[in-house]
Amino acid sequence: MMDVGFRTQKPYKAAVNQRGIQMEREPNIVSSSASQRTIVDGVPFKVDIYKLEGGDGWTLEVVSADGTSTVWDDLFDDDQTALAVALKTIRTEGAVAFANGGSNVIPFKHSVK
Template sequence: MTKKPKLEHSDFSGEFEDDSITVLVDIHRLAGSNDGWTLEVISQEEDVTTWEDSFTSDKEAWEEFLATTERDGIRSFLGDDDATQSVH
């Protein structure tokens, strides 16, 4: 049986609410590594938005999330019936 790698989650990870919509922001990397940080946003309907590129710091990932929310709105993380997984 293969073990799942342990992840280190950023202090910036957690729920974020805007315009009465709540999403889970998950910023993580492999535990004990200096690898880049991965940014994922998960809606209450379990739509997952994942950025293709990693970030040098967890703060950089958080700032990208905030910039995307400001530019595109929190609703951009909500899928619709015809949408596939979003990637930024």
């Protein structure tokens, strides 16, 4: 069997409304086989690359050891480019750029009661 570079998750059954009419199902998420775990400077990262079934581009997400998720705004034409960008960014920016959301997280103000 040829490895095509991605795997699909199990499809789910479309919802049925109260009248028994089948509603349009949401697309499946396709996970790239390029998704991986990596360790840079002793810090573990999870690199997730995925797209919607039939979608045009790949989404890149890097999850740090503390669970902080960083998702790129732009889509990638292919999963290998997304992986290369993730690894290059982790190595050049360093682990601190991803810890607790890095420097680009804007905290919500807490209301005082």
